[in-house]
Amino acid sequence: MPAPVLDFWFDFASTYSYLAAMRIGTLAQDAGVRVRFRPFLLGPIFKAQGWNTSPFNLYPAKGRNMWRDLERLCEKHRLPWRRPTVFPRNSLLAARVACCAGTAISTLTRAIFGANFADDRDIADPAVLREIIDSSGADGRRLVDLAQTPEVKAQLRANTAEAQRLGIFGAPDFVADGELFFGQDRLEDAIAWAQRSERFKRGFPPPTVP
Amino acid sequence: MPAPVLDFWFDFASTYSYLAAMRIGTLAQDAGVRVRFRPFLLGPIFKAQGWNTSPFNLYPAKGRNMWRDLERLCEKHRLPWRRPTVFPRNSLLAARVACCAGTAISTLTRAIFGANFADDRDIADPAVLREIIDSSGADGRRLVDLAQTPEVKAQLRANTAEAQRLGIFGAPDFVADGELFFGQDRLEDAIAWAQRSERFKRGFPPPTVP
Numbered sequence: 001m002p003a004p005v006l007d008f009w010f011d012f013a014s015t016y017s018y019l020a021a022m023r024i025g026t027l028a029q030d031a032g033v034r035v036r037f038r039p040f041l042l043g044p045i046f047k048a049q050g051w052n053t054s055p056f057n058l059y060p061a062k063g064r065n066m067w068r069d070l071e072r073l074c075e076k077h078r079l080p081w082r083r084p085t086v087f088p089r090n091s092l093l094a095a096r097v098a099c100c101a102g103t104a105i106s107t108l109t110r111a112i113f114g115a116n117f118a119d120d121r122d123i124a125d126p127a128v129l130r131e132i133i134d135s136s137g138a139d140g141r142r143l144v145d146l147a148q149t150p151e152v153k154a155q156l157r158a159n160t161a162e163a164q165r166l167g168i169f170g171a172p173d174f175v176a177d178g179e180l181f182f183g184q185d186r187l188e189d190a191i192a193w194a195q196r197s198e199r200f201k202r203g204f205p206p207p208t209v210p
Numbered sequence: 211m212p213a214p215v216l217d218f219w220f221d222f223a224s225t226y227s228y229l230a231a232m233r234i235g236t237l238a239q240d241a242g243v244r245v246r247f248r249p250f251l252l253g254p255i256f257k258a259q260g261w262n263t264s265p266f267n268l269y270p271a272k273g274r275n276m277w278r279d280l281e282r283l284c285e286k287h288r289l290p291w292r293r294p295t296v297f298p299r300n301s302l303l304a305a306r307v308a309c310c311a312g313t314a315i316s317t318l319t320r321a322i323f324g325a326n327f328a329d330d331r332d333i334a335d336p337a338v339l340r341e342i343i344d345s346s347g348a349d350g351r352r353l354v355d356l357a358q359t360p361e362v363k364a365q366l367r368a369n370t371a372e373a374q375r376l377g378i379f380g381a382p383d384f385v386a387d388g389e390l391f392f393g394q395d396r397l398e399d400a401i402a403w404a405q406r407s408e409r410f411k412r413g414f415p416p417p418t419v420p
Contacts, residue, residue, distance in 0.1 A: 062380075169269060182275045185393075189282065
């Protein structure tokens with residue numbers, strides 16, 4: 001019997017993706033849902049909407065609310081938080097690393113997000129990234145080299161194109177059985193959807209909704 | 211001992227404000243929090259950000275997600291939902307009515323939101339609005355007339371100016387003890403904040419957060 005699957009779409013530059021990345025492992029584990037990590041780049045997607053940076057920078061009131069919201073949410077979820085001195089950080093290399101992390105993806109994703117949003121480290125710097133990867137238990141030099149091969153670059157481009165095709169316009173996002181959920185606030189709903197979809201497929205009657 | 215107070219900022223044209231309006235009464239009641247209804251207009255606030263309509267219309271992917279999200283959330287919260295044939299509806303007259311509704315504000319707010327988002331009625335039409343108000347138990351003719359007096363018009367303008375001053379950039383919003391919460395997803399957190407603030411003032415020790 002296959003475990004329900006949830007695709008987790010994220011960008012390492014995205015503040016709310018940090019929250020989702022730190023929360024998803026435990027929630028999915030408890031729910032018996034398998035998470036597929038889908039790193040992508042928001043940059044090209046923002047560009048297609050006419051934005052040359054994060055909407056949180058373009059719209060100051062929206063940005064101020066986001067920074068305060070993150071403080072409150074991290075306190076609520078007992079997560080470390082330090083506002084990064086650079087926002088958004090260039091997440092290209094980190095995303096490529098995630099594309100070739102293999103079975104280390106879950107640990108590595110948390111480590112890179114933590115470096116950006118709890119330790120205020122420059123995840124765009126290959127030396128910093130190697131150190132983060134080493135500390136997380138993987139091989140920093142090998143992964144950062146692998147990340148710069150044509151195959152891995154193509155994989156990240158394909159991910160970003162697929163995100164755009166799915167209708168993704170921000171991050172994080174979750175996709176369960178073809179259903180797209182936007183925003184870390186929908187993490188629990190998306191996990192429930194994945195569980196329910198799997199039950200449907202196994203022939204259980206659908207839950208009744210008045 | 212005063213009840214904790216939560217300001218609820220909303221626009222009758224706003225889809226997520228509908229959800230908040232239908233949910234806030236029960237939640238606040240259970241929490242012993244008093245809700246102050248603060249109708250305002252998003253239009254001038256969007257204009258100041260360079261938008262001539264809702265961002266859900268300006269950014270199609272964002273809009274598509276919102277409509278689907280609303281369907282799912284209304285099902286989850288057992289709320290009626292019909293996508294309005296006009297979006298955003300002109301909410302000027304309805305907001306003015308809310309500004310002079312007095313003690314009928316809670317009932318009236320639900321009735322007007324329900325007309326827009328469950329019954330797809332044109333809340334911009336004075337005749338329709340009168341009928342909605344009458345059905346809710348208040349005096350439609352009197353309120354719609356009162357809504358068009360200079361005093362009430364000035365009150366709505368003042369509300370919108372205050373919203374802008376508070377850093378509001380979308381709707382709904384909640385303000386508890388000077389703390390701004392944006393989005394219907396933060397309703398529960400805002401209510402908890404209001405309760406906690408009131409406890410602080412009464413000399414209870416603050417809850418410990420690691």
